[in-house]
Amino acid sequence: MPAKRAAKSKPAPRGASKSKDKIRIFDTTLRDGEQSPGCAMDRFQKVQLGLQLEKLGVDIIEAGFPIASNDEFEAVRDVAKAVKKSTVAGLSRSAREDIDRCWEAVRHAKKPRIHTFIATSDIHLKYKLKMNRAELLKEVAASVRHARKLCKDVEWSAEDATRSDWDFLAESVKIAIAEGATTINLPDTVGYTVPTEFRQFWENIFEKIPAYEGVVFSAHCHNDLGLAIANSIVAVECGVRQVECTINGIGERAGNASLEEFVMALHTRRDILDFKSGVKSKEIYPTSRLLTSMTGVPVQQNKAIVGKNAFAHEAGIHQHGVISKAITYEIMTPQSVGRPSNTLVLGKHSGRAGLRQRYEQLGFKMNREAISAIYLRFIELADRKKEIYDEDLIALLQENRAGAGESYYELDALQVTSSTGTKPGSMATVHLREGEEVQTKVGKGNGPVDAVLDAINLIVGNRSRLVDFSVNSVTQGRDALAEVNLLVEFEDGAQMAGHSTSLDTVEAAAKAFVAAVNKYKLTQEMKKKAPKSRKGKKPPEGLRGV
Numbered sequence: 147m148p149a150k151r152a153a154k155s156k157p158a159p160r161g162a163s164k165s166k167d168k169i170r171i172f173d174t175t176l177r178d179g180e181q182s183p184g185c186a187m188d189r190f191q192k193v194q195l196g197l198q199l200e201k202l203g204v205d206i207i208e209a210g211f212p213i214a215s216n217d218e219f220e221a222v223r224d225v226a227k228a229v230k231k232s233t234v235a236g237l238s239r240s241a242r243e244d245i246d247r248c249w250e251a252v253r254h255a256k257k258p259r260i261h262t263f264i265a266t267s268d269i270h271l272k273y274k275l276k277m278n279r280a281e282l283l284k285e286v287a288a289s290v291r292h293a294r295k296l297c298k299d300v301e302w303s304a305e306d307a308t309r310s311d312w313d314f315l316a317e318s319v320k321i322a323i324a325e326g327a328t329t330i331n332l333p334d335t336v337g338y339t340v341p342t343e344f345r346q347f348w349e350n351i352f353e354k355i356p357a358y359e360g361v362v363f364s365a366h367c368h369n370d371l372g373l374a375i376a377n378s379i380v381a382v383e384c385g386v387r388q389v390e391c392t393i394n395g396i397g398e399r400a401g402n403a404s405l406e407e408f409v410m411a412l413h414t415r416r417d418i419l420d421f422k423s424g425v426k427s428k429e430i431y432p433t434s435r436l437l438t439s440m441t442g443v444p445v446q447q448n449k450a451i452v453g454k455n456a457f458a459h460e461a462g463i464h465q466h467g468v469i470s471k472a473i474t475y476e477i478m479t480p481q482s483v484g485r486p487s488n489t490l491v492l493g494k495h496s497g498r499a500g501l502r503q504r505y506e507q508l509g510f511k512m513n514r515e516a517i518s519a520i521y522l523r524f525i526e527l528a529d530r531k532k533e534i535y536d537e538d539l540i541a542l543l544q545e546n547r548a549g550a551g552e553s554y555y556e557l558d559a560l561q562v563t564s565s566t567g568t569k570p571g572s573m574a575t576v577h578l579r580e581g582e583e584v585q586t587k588v589g590k591g592n593g594p595v596d597a598v599l600d601a602i603n604l605i606v607g608n609r610s611r612l613v614d615f616s617v618n619s620v621t622q623g624r625d626a627l628a629e630v631n632l633l634v635e636f637e638d639g640a641q642m643a644g645h646s647t648s649l650d651t652v653e654a655a656a657k658a659f660v661a662a663v664n665k666y667k668l669t670q671e672m673k674k675k676a677p678k679s680r681k682g683k684k685p686p687e688g689l690r691g692v
């Protein structure tokens with residue numbers, strides 16, 4: 147381990163933060179993250195994840211884009227009502243109608259924030275906004291002024307800041323501050339900048355703009371060139387005191403800066419990065435798993451911090467080193483990010499108290515009812531699987547939580563026959579429960595999963611297309627739980643993700659598919675209930691492009 151070194155680039159005391167080394171973590175998983183394909187969440191899931199983000203210790207939770215749809219509005223409002231410690235932000239464009247709608251949704255929060263943005267680059271001005279620079283400056287002033295009349299905490303973002311003219315950008319920032327913006331966010335919207343340039347970019351901003359009491363500067367980096375974390379670190383070295391990021395790095399295109407990577411970089415390299423965040427690192431892994439189980443979008447195996455292999459040592463020489471002293475190849479411990487050890491923990495003779503205690507040791511506080519709800523599933527699993535690992539317990543818990551929203555259909559039973567060299571290759575009989583009623587259909591397909599999905603479609607009357615399908619084993623061995631994540635596209639183009647685990651891969655696939663169907667049905671129901679004026683309202687122009 148190198149001797150403790152002084153920070154090379156001295157962090158400037160900018161952003162008027164009281165404790166100069168505290169970095170505010172602004173989590174945008176529920177907004178920018180949710181914009182990535184398959185990551186849509188319903189309002190129950192948003193609240194659940196919002197509460198977990200609060201437990202994780204993030205300072206600001208961006209809950210969504212309220213003007214986008216009625217569902218989105220309600221989701222932001224529900225998160226605002228549920229979360230007590232973190233600030234809850236909503237995003238809005240610069241139009242007064244957007245800002246009002248945003249305020250309507252976040253005003254229920256204990257600590258509400260309006261986050262309003264407009265693009266400042268010439269490219270966006272010319273081709274998207276069709277405005278000149280003078281018009282844009284007026285719009286900045288009017289939007290921030292309007293937002294400040296409603297809320298004392300206003301964040302202003304200059305979309306595509308890194309491709310904007312630096313002098314013009316500084317002029318816009320000055321106007322936003324003069325009108326009362328309390329946070330200035332300068333995003334690298336298209337993930338274009340590189341660390342050397344980003345350092346000059348911030349140095350230039352801080353040279354032109356004096357430190358204002360009560361104004362925090364923020365970075366929001368996309369990962370198109372794989373540089374989002376490097377750029378975020380450069381930004382804090384220059385004096386930025388808020389970093390915007392998402393769990394698992396999900397987000398538009400290649401994603402946003404990943405929260406876990408940024409936080410653990412600060413934590414692990416505190417010898418040269420003299421900053422702290424309020425994130426409780428042990429909550430990182432449970433949060434990542436919760437997000438995966440809700441969206442059904444898996445994390446790549448070699449993803450830093452939360453990927454399956456992030457702490458796995460394959461090469462003999464590495465294994466030997468880690469066994470004799472972990473520090474040889476481990477720069478942080480799996481426990482420090484809340485990853486369970488792969489040790490055998492419980493079996494079918496374990497009681498409720500043992501199960502509860504183990505969950506507590508893993509950081510999940512559960513009351514009696516919650517334990518009772520999961521205990522039967524635990525025993526069922528223990529009956530079928532000899533060894534139960536911590537990972538299995540987490541999968542069980544998340545399976546339970548992911549299904550906690552409203553469900554229409556439930557898999558009652560299935561039978562499959564498969565053979566090679568015949569047409570169709572597989573036939574499946576599926577029994578699906580809807581309340582008291584159980585419907586049965588026979589489906590056929592090229593393989594067992596195809597046949598099962600065909601039977602489910604016949605029961606629910608959908609014509610859908612499987613866009614993505616993946617299976618992973620939760621632990622090792624032939625009796626490991628299979629984890630299925632899939633993405634389904636329905637007739638109207640809506641895409642829903644599904645997630646499930648089971649000892650039987652085909653059963654996991656069936657349950658994951660049913661979960662996606664349930665999500666779709668729920669969304670349809672919510673749309674029907676939506677007030678007429680907003681029913682079927684299309685997301686505003688340019689909404690998906692942020």
Ligand code: KIV
Pocket residue numbers: 178263303304305306331333334335336366368692
């Ligand atoms: O990437 C971006 O520019 C954004 C802003 C709306 C903050 O997401």
Ligand code: ZN
Pocket residue numbers: 178333335366368398692
């Ligand atoms: Zn973004």
